[in-house]
Amino acid sequence: MPELRHDPIQRRWVIIAAERGRRPSDFLQEVIPTASESCPFCEGNESKTPPEIAAIRNGTRPNQPGWEVRVIPNKFPALRIEGDLGREGIGAYDRMNGVGAHEVIIETPQHSLNLADAPLEHIHKVLRTYRERLLDLLRDQRFKYILIFKNHGTAAGASLTHPHTQLIATPVTPLTLAEELNSAKDHFREKERCLFCDLIRQELESGERIILATDKFVALAPFASRFPFEIFIAPRQHHHSFAEASDDMLHNLGMVLKEVLLRIKKCLKDPPYNYLIHTIPNVRVRPRRASYWDTIEQDFHWHIELIPRLTQVAGFEWGTGFYINPTAPEEAAKYLRETEI
Amino acid sequence: MPELRHDPIQRRWVIIAAERGRRPSDFLQEVIPTASESCPFCEGNESKTPPEIAAIRNGTRPNQPGWEVRVIPNKFPALRIEGDLGREGIGAYDRMNGVGAHEVIIETPQHSLNLADAPLEHIHKVLRTYRERLLDLLRDQRFKYILIFKNHGTAAGASLTHPHTQLIATPVTPLTLAEELNSAKDHFREKERCLFCDLIRQELESGERIILATDKFVALAPFASRFPFEIFIAPRQHHHSFAEASDDMLHNLGMVLKEVLLRIKKCLKDPPYNYLIHTIPNVRVRPRRASYWDTIEQDFHWHIELIPRLTQVAGFEWGTGFYINPTAPEEAAKYLRETEI
Numbered sequence: 004m005p006e007l008r009h010d011p012i013q014r015r016w017v018i019i020a021a022e023r024g025r026r027p028s029d030f031l032q033e034v035i036p037t038a039s040e041s042c043p044f045c046e047g048n049e050s051k052t053p054p055e056i057a058a059i060r061n062g063t064r065p066n067q068p069g070w071e072v073r074v075i076p077n078k079f080p081a082l083r084i085e086g087d088l089g090r091e092g093i094g095a096y097d098r099m100n101g102v103g104a105h106e107v108i109i110e111t112p113q114h115s116l117n118l119a120d121a122p123l124e125h126i127h128k129v130l131r132t133y134r135e136r137l138l139d140l141l142r143d144q145r146f147k148y149i150l151i152f153k154n155h156g157t158a159a160g161a162s163l164t165h166p167h168t169q170l171i172a173t174p175v176t177p178l179t180l181a182e183e184l185n186s187a188k189d190h191f192r193e194k195e196r197c198l199f200c201d202l203i204r205q206e207l208e209s210g211e212r213i214i215l216a217t218d219k220f221v222a223l224a225p226f227a228s229r230f231p232f233e234i235f236i237a238p239r240q241h242h243h244s245f246a247e248a249s250d251d252m253l254h255n256l257g258m259v260l261k262e263v264l265l266r267i268k269k270c271l272k273d274p275p276y277n278y279l280i281h282t283i284p285n286v287r288v289r290p291r292r293a294s295y296w297d298t299i300e301q302d303f304h305w306h307i308e309l310i311p312r313l314t315q316v317a318g319f320e321w322g323t324g325f326y327i328n329p330t331a332p333e334e335a336a337k338y339l340r341e342t343e344i
Numbered sequence: 345m346p347e348l349r350h351d352p353i354q355r356r357w358v359i360i361a362a363e364r365g366r367r368p369s370d371f372l373q374e375v376i377p378t379a380s381e382s383c384p385f386c387e388g389n390e391s392k393t394p395p396e397i398a399a400i401r402n403g404t405r406p407n408q409p410g411w412e413v414r415v416i417p418n419k420f421p422a423l424r425i426e427g428d429l430g431r432e433g434i435g436a437y438d439r440m441n442g443v444g445a446h447e448v449i450i451e452t453p454q455h456s457l458n459l460a461d462a463p464l465e466h467i468h469k470v471l472r473t474y475r476e477r478l479l480d481l482l483r484d485q486r487f488k489y490i491l492i493f494k495n496h497g498t499a500a501g502a503s504l505t506h507p508h509t510q511l512i513a514t515p516v517t518p519l520t521l522a523e524e525l526n527s528a529k530d531h532f533r534e535k536e537r538c539l540f541c542d543l544i545r546q547e548l549e550s551g552e553r554i555i556l557a558t559d560k561f562v563a564l565a566p567f568a569s570r571f572p573f574e575i576f577i578a579p580r581q582h583h584h585s586f587a588e589a590s591d592d593m594l595h596n597l598g599m600v601l602k603e604v605l606l607r608i609k610k611c612l613k614d615p616p617y618n619y620l621i622h623t624i625p626n627v628r629v630r631p632r633r634a635s636y637w638d639t640i641e642q643d644f645h646w647h648i649e650l651i652p653r654l655t656q657v658a659g660f661e662w663g664t665g666f667y668i669n670p671t672a673p674e675e676a677a678k679y680l681r682e683t684e685i
Contacts, residue, residue: 008567008568009568010566010567010568011527011531011539011543012524012527012528012539012540012543013520013523013524013527014523014527015568015570015665015666015667016568016666017568017569017570017666017667017668017669018666018667018668018669019568019569019669019672019673020668020669020670021670021671021672021675026671026675026679027573027611027612027613027679030572030612030615030654030655081668093567094546094550095539095542095543095546096546096567096568150660150663150664152658152660152663154658157656158656159656159658160656160657160658160660161658169660171660173666175666177663177664177665177666178664178665178666179354179663179664179665179666180664182354182355182665183353183354186352186353186354186355187353190352198352198353198436199353201436202352202353202436205435205436205437209435225351226349226351226434226437227349227350227351227356227357227358227360227437228358228360229356229358231371232368270368271368271371272368274371277658277662277663279660279662279663279664281663308662308663310662313371314371315498315499315500315501316501316657317493317495317500317501317502317618319491319493319501319510319512319620321618321620321649321651322491322493322518322520322618322620322622322649323491323518323519323520323521323620324356324518324519324520324523325356325357325358325359325514325516325518325519325520326356326358326359327358327359327361327422328358328359328360328361329361329362330362330367331360331362332360334362334367338367338368
């Protein structure tokens with residue numbers, strides 16, 4: 004059973020997934036991009052994966068060919084769906100069982116399709132699948148947070164090249180999200196306005212860091228970007244939950260996401276990247292401080308963080324949480340805006 | 345001039361070092377390990393670096409051959425030593441000038457020496473140089489924190505292969521350090537004991553995560569290690585400041601560091617790694633809350649964080665500050681203890 008452990012110094016939780024059992028020699032192997040014939044995510048190889056959780060199919064049977072988007076449990080999950088949390092203290096430490104969900108959303112049956120090049124209607128289906136999985140997992144009271152993230156390219160952590168997104172549901176709210184929730188809440192308490200709405204308004208007025216804007220979404224290079232060409236995508240109007248986004252919103256998001264992915268693909272020569280959805284935690288899970296969540300629909304604003312992986316993160320960054328970015332966000336936004344697609 | 349920018353959502357500072365001027369095409373170049381003849385850190389090539397700040401020499405003249413350890417300003421500094429902070433608000437954002445120090449400590453004149461293989465007396469000289477640079481820079485009232493860190497191997501962020509350590513002095517306390525200072529302070533307030541001393545005592549009693557222990561230092565795999573084979577090195581007795589470590593302590597630390605580096609070199613086949621010294625901030629800099637620092641000598645405990653870079657950090661980690669570690673720290677400690685060196 005994987006385990007969650009709490010570090011009392013940096014006050015963060017870590018998943019110890021020792022069943023993945025990496026011995027010293029295991030780290031010396033290179034990741035080899037899987038050829039299409041042996042790829043478990045390819046159409047026709049459905050039997051190589053655990054049975055599917057969900058899929059978009061046109062009348063075909065589960066775990067058979069004939070799907071457009073397919074969701075499966077991760078074969079080597081970092082967290083397990085069964086069991087209780089079993090929280091306990093070990094002297095000064097805290098631990099709990101590694102209970103959670105770890106799923107893979109296979110974005111397309113085509114092994115070599117770049118999501119940037121997928122038809123808009125298909126991207127819309129991928130985004131709707133994200134939403135359906137969120138809605139399903141939010142019903143589980145053990146899960147406090149559900150993170151949806153995509154690793155594109157081995158340098159971004161993808162171990163299989165077939166386009167896919169991952170989902171991890173955790174019994175704790177991750178540190179970075181907790182910090183975002185806290186700063187949004189502090190801002191709202193003081194000003195009775197959403198922090199994100201304020202920043203988006205200021206960015207749209209200045210324009211210098213905007214990459215693109217539709218009537219519903221904005222994509223921009225954050226003022227204090229940690230990484231070169233980092234991108235922030237959010238709805239222009241206040242909205243707290245990706246799980247509650249309408250079809251219309253997701254369709255518009257698809258347009259923005261496709262254009263952003265095309266721009267970084269062209270401008271930065273198909274770089275490795277990660278994107279992540281930051282949405283509200285599972286507010287039905289209210290362990291101690293119910294009042295804490297009372298304004299969450301007003302103060303939090305869901306968004307997507309997209310990070311091209313262009314630089315090696317060095318000791319300075321790891322040791323401090325303090326980043327050195329060699330490209331001004333204004334320059335990054337300008338390069339991306341001016342890229343012809 | 346580099347700039348420091350504050351992110352109001354994640355409440356962290358970022359260095360925008362746009363003078364390093366990375367355009368999209370600059371990120372596509374591979375880092376090429378420098379050959380010894382053209383290496384600016386090699387003996388005989390002193391004229392290829394900015395003039396030295398300090399050196400351990402046996403009577404030879406500055407910026408000439410004949411040194412054992414040499415300290416120079418970084419040729420492409422992320423922060424600049426001249427000027428005022430110039431703090432200002434830009435709408436909802438905060439910025440200040442990128443004032444700070446960025447130095448390189450060249451550990452040896454030998455291009456291909458692995459620090460693990462250096463004689464103990466030489467490692468002691470490197471550690472004493474760290475201390476001298478700290479003591480010198482702590483006198484500058486503009487600097488709140490001085491971070492000393494080493495990147496070994498290109499995958500760990502080293503752009504030159506010649507053994508070197510870097511030092512960055514910043515006008516803000518980095519996020520991770522601030523969190524450590526806060527948790528240490530909270531623990532002390534409640535219990536009037538040092539958090540680190542408590543954890544070290546518990547670890548020495550259990551023994552299962554100990555890699556090695558001398559009469560003065562302990563090296564262990566932290567209970568909630570973020571990374572496989574992560575190592576924590578600290579004095580066994582309470583002590584708050586690396587800058588105030590005695591020669592005797594540094595000599596003992598040299599023994600421990602050498603053995604740890606030899607063990608990871610042998611066990612993990614000379615992996616890329618980072619290490620970082622976490623010491624107290626510049627307590628002479630007390631901008632607003634003087635009382636905050638009143639107990640810092642009692643509550644903080646300096647230490648070194650060492651991270652072999654064995655896995656790609658993926659989207660999940662970036663987006664959440666929440667890590668998945670595939671190797672139990674107890675296993676890592678056992679492998680390292682049992683490695684024959």
